[in-house]
Amino acid sequence: xxxxxxxxxxxxxxxxxxxxxxxxxxxxxxxxxxxxxxxxETQTGEITRPVRLMEAMRHSVLGGGKRLxxxxxxxxxxxxxxxxxxxxxxxxAIELVHCYSLVHDDMPxxxxxxxxxxxxxxxxxxxxxxxxxxxxxxxxxxFEILADATWQPNPSIxxxxxxxxxxxxxxxGMVGGQILDLGAxxxxxxxSLDVEDTLQLQAMKTGAILAFSVDAGALVGGATPDQRAALxxxxxxxxxxxxxxxxxxxxxxxxxxxxxxTGKDKDAGKATLVDRLGIDGARAECDRLVGLCExxxxxxxxxxxxxxxxxxxxVARKV
Numbered sequence: 374x375x376x377x378x379x380x381x382x383x384x385x386x387x388x389x390x391x392x393x394x395x396x397x398x399x400x401x402x403x404x405x406x407x408x409x410x411x412x413x414e415t416q417t418g419e420i421t422r423p424v425r426l427m428e429a430m431r432h433s434v435l436g437g438g439k440r441l442x443x444x445x446x447x448x449x450x451x452x453x454x455x456x457x458x459x460x461x462x463x464x465x466a467i468e469l470v471h472c473y474s475l476v477h478d479d480m481p482x483x484x485x486x487x488x489x490x491x492x493x494x495x496x497x498x499x500x501x502x503x504x505x506x507x508x509x510x511x512x513x514x515x516f517e518i519l520a521d522a523t524w525q526p527n528p529s530i531x532x533x534x535x536x537x538x539x540x541x542x543x544x545x546g547m548v549g550g551q552i553l554d555l556g557a558x559x560x561x562x563x564x565s566l567d568v569e570d571t572l573q574l575q576a577m578k579t580g581a582i583l584a585f586s587v588d589a590g591a592l593v594g595g596a597t598p599d600q601r602a603a604l605x606x607x608x609x610x611x612x613x614x615x616x617x618x619x620x621x622x623x624x625x626x627x628x629x630x631x632x633x634x635t636g637k638d639k640d641a642g643k644a645t646l647v648d649r650l651g652i653d654g655a656r657a658e659c660d661r662l663v664g665l666c667e668x669x670x671x672x673x674x675x676x677x678x679x680x681x682x683x684x685x686x687x688v689a690r691k692v
Contacts, residue, residue, distance in 0.1 A: 389689075392682040399447050399461075400440035406465045407434055410514065429499045429507045434472045437490030439690075441683075442467045442586040445611075448679045449590025449604060456593060462524030463534055463589040466515040470542050471582060473511035476504050478551070488628075512542075525593070533592050541585035550578025557644035566644045572613065574644055579619070580612025587611070587680075607669035611684055614662035617655050618688045620645040624652065659688040 411431050415422055443464025450460035479486040479494040480501060487497050496504035518524065519534045540546055553574040557566055566574070587608035591601045624647060647655045666684035670677035 388682060389686075392679070392686055395448075395679060395682075396439065396441070396444055396686075399444045399464075400438070402447075402461055403440045403443045403465050403468060404435060406461055407468065410465070410518065411435070425499070425503065426506060426510060429495055429503050430510055432492075432498055433476050433495050433507055434469065434511065437492070438468070438472075440464075440468060441615075441687075442471055442583060445583065445586040445608070445680075445683060446590040446593070448683065449587050450594040451590075452673060452676050452680065453591065453594025453596055453600070455590065455595060459525045459530075460590050460593045462518055462521075463593055464586065466518040466534075467538060467582065467586050467589060469511045469515035469518070470538060470547075473508040473515070474542075474547055474551075474582075476508040476511070480504055483551075483555070530592050534589055537585050537588055537592070541581040546577050546581035546585075547579075550574055550576070550581070554578050554643060568646065568649050571644045571646055571649055575613065575616040575646075576609065579616040580609060583612035583615055584608030603669050603672065607666050607680065607684075610662045610665040610669065611687060614659050614666070614684065615687045617646050617659050617662070618690065620647045621652060621655055621659075622690075622692070623647075656688075663688055 408431075411427060411434060413422055413424070413427055443461065446464030446467065447457060447460045451457060475489060476495045478484050479489055480496050486494055488494060492498070494504075495507050499507075515538065516535060519538060520531060522528070522531065525531045525534065542548065555561070556564055557571075557574060584605060585608070587604050588601065591604045596604060623645075645655075646658060650658060663684045667681050670680050673680075
């Protein structure tokens with residue numbers, strides 16, 4: 374891993390503007406979809422929707438975020454000719470799991486953050502008990518959406534989506550990665566993580582959900598096994614690049630730009646590749662991973678342009 378820059382991660386101004394427009398368009402669609410799911414009206418099979426819970430859920434989900442995970446699901450399905458409505462629903466479900474993880478991650482027992490996306494975290498705007506229940510409710514709502522035939526009439530695909538999100542978000546994925554991350558701070562005894570240990574932790578905590586976002590789009594788009602395997606390689610490399618770029622931003626970006634406190638990972642002794650490789654080495658690794666992303670989708674040619682742009686955006690973003 375060298376610090377020599379290459380062309381993989383470079384983004385022209387025109388490309389950046391075009392990609393930002395695509396990302397914003399999907400984000401708007403996700404916002405509308407989630408706002409409808411989080412409305413006050415009681416749905417079939419529900420007894421009532423507690424007002425405080427619904428307000429806090431909307432606080433945690435609406436009005437912020439890049440919506441990169443649903444974007445990946447939608448754009449992957451679109452590349453394969455899949456139904457956009459099904460991909461949007463699947464991606465929105467993944468976004469709910471992501472939001473639930475942020476609510477719980479911000480709590481005092483975890484990362485103890487007061488701000489998220491430029492506004493008070495849920496436990497600060499409400500209280501800790503409400504924040505716990507918001508996370509619980511967002512997670513279960515995500516699986517309710519995935520299991521709903523309204524969005525995905527094929528029962529086999531619905532089952533694969535539910536299974537995939539459960540694995541990506543559970544003990545072998547995001548949640549497992551989170552406890553490894555807490556352990557890396559020394560909470561459960563002295564530890565010393567090398568590069569491979571750090572990569573494994575990050576592949577679980579952050580990468581698994583991002584990789585599944587791509588796989589969800591592949592499922593909705595009717596990908597063949599070989600196509601799914603290629604897109605899975607893309608998703609894994611993208612997930613690694615995203616986390617490294619996030620760690621660099623935590624060191625270099627301002628709290629105002631990020632909408633949350635920065636520099637806390639270093640203070641807490643969290644395991645990051647920035648610590649293991651240095652800033653230049655981490656940037657070089659991001660660039661290498663973008664190259665892997667581009668290679669993984671090369672068979673689709675120009676149809677994969679947006680996915681290639683997503684990889685470059687991931688490492689070039691400033692927030």
